[in-house]
Amino acid sequence: MALTGRAGLLAALGIVVVLLAPQPGAALAGVCLLLAAGIVIDLAFAGPVRPLRFHRSGDTLIRLGERATVELVVENAGDRRVRGLLRDAWPPSAGAAPRVARVDVPAGERRKVVMTLTPTRRGDRSSVAVTVRSLGPLGLAARQGTHQAPWTVRVLPPFLSRKHLPSRLARLRELDGRHPALVRGQGTEFDSLREYVVGDDVRSIDWRATARRDDVVVRTWRPERDRRVLIVLDTGRTSAGRVGEAPVPLAGATPDPGGLLPRPDPLPTPGWPRLDWSMDAALLLAALAARAGDRVDFLAHDRAVRAWVSGAARTELLSTLVNAMAPIEAELVEADAQGMVAAVLARAKRRCLVVLLTDLNPAALDEGLMPVLPQLSARHLVLVAGVSDPRVTAMAARRGTAEEVYDAAAAEQARLGRRRITARLRRHGVEVVDASPDDIAPALADAYLALKAAGRL
Incomplete structure (x- = not known):
């Protein structure tokens, strides 16, 4: 009643x-x-x-x-x-x-x-x-x-960065030598022989094949295929921080005194969690790597494995990934870097590209990832990608009042810490991508293409 x-x-x-x-x-x-x-x-x-x-x-x-x-x-x-x-x-x-x-x-x-x-x-x-x-x-x-x-x-996940996929696929076709562009196909895997044209690298001339024919013949190369890319998503405490602008407004509901009739109560939009920005970047990278012919696996980890995707067919990869990512939430605990590295090494026996999406927080990385990083980089090519906070950049640029000067000093100190941890990671042979929320996905895709072009995969 x-x-x-x-x-x-x-x-x-x-x-x-x-x-x-x-x-x-x-x-x-x-x-x-x-x-x-x-x-x-x-x-x-x-x-x-x-x-x-x-x-x-x-x-x-x-x-x-x-x-x-x-x-x-x-x-x-x-x-x-x-x-x-x-x-x-x-x-x-x-x-x-x-x-x-x-x-x-x-x-x-x-x-x-x-x-x-x-x-x-x-x-x-x-x-x-x-x-x-x-x-x-x-x-x-x-x-x-x-x-x-x-x-x-x-x-x-909304996959906001899919708008960047066509341009990256065009660059991939250029690397693969299948696109009629001025840029020749790059890579280290032999593709085919063709006649020499003005502008070709003379180092690509195949002298044996040239000796058997009347024309000068050059080798063409393409990026390596069938490589493995393991995307690791840090779901620990630092991934819960909100940065940038949320793609959709957040809203709550406040019930009426009777408890039956709710009243909409819009809440401010403080930003989107780093976890969601990282997921978006992971989806763009996965789509690009799959189109490049590479095998893509996915691991979400904090103090335990939260999700694991392996062996998905190229046509089913994105749907499998978004279904695995959907229920994942940031855990308010410190990530176990040693456990994460152990999980990666147990699942990736052969050399591959390990892409770690985490926050480039100097204190967290000093205590977590840095001590165990040599175990990972000794067996795999490692790329660490982090989402920066645009508010810190904005604070560093404001110097109008005494209070803003103090804020700018704190912001510069935070940025200096990120630059130092980036330099330390690179000294360990790790590739680093540090970009704003809107730029992290295309920047990560560009880093992957650069590794492809250099033949490092």
Whole structure:
């Protein structure tokens, strides 16, 4: 049973009547009797909620920033009409609308309620229960019941950096020698022989083949294929920091005093977690490497392995990766670098490119990665990529007031720390990419292409 706001309003009016009545005792008894009678009448005539049955259908997979539609069919298996309110228990981050719907289901019939979801967070957004209030004719009281009707919509990473893929694929074709451009195909893997043309590198002339023919012949090269790229995503504490601008607004919901009617309550957008920017960069790199003919594996790790993708076919790689990434959240614990290196070495027996997406935080790297880095770089080519904070760069540029000068000094100190840790990593033979949130994905793709062109993979 649940009382409505109308019952509270009548009770308040009854108090006024009691205060103004010449005989307050009799007036109080009369008000209570009338209110109780109205509640009993409503409960007696309200349709029962227990016979209701619920069935769902609709979307189960969408990208962050897109909308999903979920249909909820309400079936009244009872013998009385049910009129009232229905609340689908989606979390605030699901962005469900309407959060509360009016329903009128005659006995033995069905009605459909369409929910539109606009999620504001990646991951699994689930609704387990549906609560129904069946109102009586006076609107003072209602029968209330909760039914299990589970449904989950998985919100995938949005892959914002896919806009950079065509230009990087064009550069890859140039490296592969298949694109009619001025840049000759580069790489160290022999491709074919062709006639010499002006501008060719004379070091590529095949003198033996030339001796057997009347024309000068040169070798053409292409980037190596069938190499292995292992993308390692740090999901520890430092990956939770928010930087840049969030691609979608964040929103919450504040329930009304009755606990049934939510009220949208927009929240500020402080940025996007480093984890999500890193995921976006990983997706662009994976798409590019797969098109280059390389094998791509994925490992997410903090103090334990959170996700592992291996052996996915090129046509299924991106869908497999986004499904593996979707439920991953940053863990507020210090990452176990030694455990991460052990997990990489156990899964990558042969030499490969290990791309570690983490924060270039000097203190965290000094205590975590640096002591175990030689074990990793001795067996693999290592590339470390980190997302910088644009606010630090902006702070370093402002010098107008004394307070801004102090802020700029702190920002410069932070930037100096990142430059020093970058130099130390490079002394260990590690490639480093340190870029802003908007630039991290294309910068990482460019670093991969540079390694391809240099024949280091």
